[in-house]
Amino acid sequence: MxxxxxxxxxxxxxxxxxxxxxxxxxxxxxxxxxxxxxxxxxxxxxxxxxxxxxxxxxxxxxxxxxxxxxxxxxxxxxxxxxxxxxxxxxxxxxxxxxxxxxxxxxxxxxxxxxxxxxxxxxxxxxxxxxxxxxxRPRPGERPRPPGGPAPRPTGVRLMARLVTPSAAFERSVALYEAMLGTPAEARTRHPSPIASDLAVVGELLIIGSDGLAAEGAPAAAFALLAEPGAAAFDPGEHGRAERRLETGALAEIWTDPARGSRRPVSPHPNLRAT
Structure with a gap:
């Protein structure tokens, strides 16, 4: 081919x-x-x-x-x-x-x-x-990076998102630590009006919140994690906002928990299963 x-x-x-x-x-x-x-x-x-x-x-x-x-x-x-x-x-x-x-x-x-x-x-x-x-590579295929200059860093990470009730938060973190083969990069209790526990596991943001889990509004397509000072995507004083992007996608914006305090996380017992 x-x-x-x-x-x-x-x-x-x-x-x-x-x-x-x-x-x-x-x-x-x-x-x-x-x-x-x-x-x-x-x-x-x-x-x-x-x-x-x-x-x-x-x-x-x-x-x-x-x-x-x-x-x-x-x-x-x-x-x-x-x-x-x-x-x-x-x-x-x-x-x-x-x-x-x-x-x-x-x-x-x-x-x-x-x-x-x-x-x-x-x-x-x-x-x-x-x-x-x-x-897997096709016959004769070699690694090929895209051409052109690298874009300017923006301080924004795009993550898939999972919203779960607070009671299921720890189970969700353990499940995706196992499925993605990595411990949570960051965990924090978020001080927004909708009280939330956040964990970043690989490329997934897990949000434990009874308020968000109970909302009937259309779900954001993904989460954007913004470094403090990423002005174009400032989540505001509460550290969380929703924004319709120019692509039409609805994004949920959070202050990046990896830029705040971290606490050690023990690997899930099935973390290395293959």
């Missing part, structure tokens, strides 16, 4: 990853992809690190910028694609599926070969649906 001209991956082989990479998902029309890539590169101060046109699959094209996977298609998205909360690039799909089962999850769609490598769809023990993808 000859790869399309726009195809590039900085890591064609995900077996080199030391843990899964979790990505928030944005489903968009194929005609909007170039525009969205540029806007998110400027927002996050990061270049896209993969772009994969897959024209034989309904005009599908994927691009990753920071913690976001842009999924562009020429045809309507299926209900299952819309219900899928996360995409994970995993070192080993077989190992990831064993880990899902070991931690109370189930496989919804079994392993199948795809152009980037192989995929499966699962439901985690907390009910979240995720697509797991194992990347």
């Amino acid at each position: 000859t790869l399309p001209e726009r195809w590039f991956r900085t890591r064609p082989d995900s077996s080199v990853l030391d843990r899964p990479r979790l990505l928030a998902r944005s489903l968009i029309d194929a005609a909007a992809l170039d525009d969205r890539i540029g806007r998110y590169e400027r927002l996050l101060g990061a270049r896209a690190d993969l772009r994969m046109p897959i024209p034989d699959f309904g005009g599908l094209e994927l691009a990753a910028v920071g913690g976001l996977l842009l999924i562009a298609s020429e045809r309507p998205f299926t209900p299952m694609q819309r219900r899928t909360a996360y995409s994970l690039i995993v070192p080993s799909l077989a190992g990831a599926l064993r880990l899902v089962r070991a931690n109370g999850g189930i496989v919804l769609e079994p392993r199948e070969a795809i152009v980037p490598g192989a995929r499966a769809r699962v439901r985690f023990a907390d009910g979240a649906i995720a697509e797991l993808v194992e990347h």
Whole structure:
């Protein structure tokens, strides 16, 4: 197979990853992809690190910028694609599926070969649906970084988000520490009017809040973690805000908990399971 001209991956082989990479998902029309890539590169101060046109699959094209996977298609998205909360690039799909089962999850769609490598769809023990993808290089493919100058750093990180009732917060942190193979990077009690516990696990922000969990408002597509002084995305005096981005996505903005106080976190007992 000859790869399309726009195809590039900085890591064609995900077996080199030391843990899964979790990505928030944005489903968009194929005609909007170039525009969205540029806007998110400027927002996050990061270049896209993969772009994969897959024209034989309904005009599908994927691009990753920071913690976001842009999924562009020429045809309507299926209900299952819309219900899928996360995409994970995993070192080993077989190992990831064993880990899902070991931690109370189930496989919804079994392993199948795809152009980037192989995929499966699962439901985690907390009910979240995720697509797991194992990347493997195509014949003759080499790592290829994007061209052009690096954007200016913005002090903003994009994270997938999970809102859970306060009573389930610790269980959620332990589950995703196991599923993502990493301890929580930061944990804090947030002093906003909606009292919240926050934990950053890999590329996921876990929010324990009875107030937010009970809200019926449309959920933000993802979270933006802003360093203090990132004026364009200042979450305000309460450290939390919602904003509609120029891309149309609704984002929840928090002061980055990794920039505040940290406390040691013990690894989950299944953290190294494979």
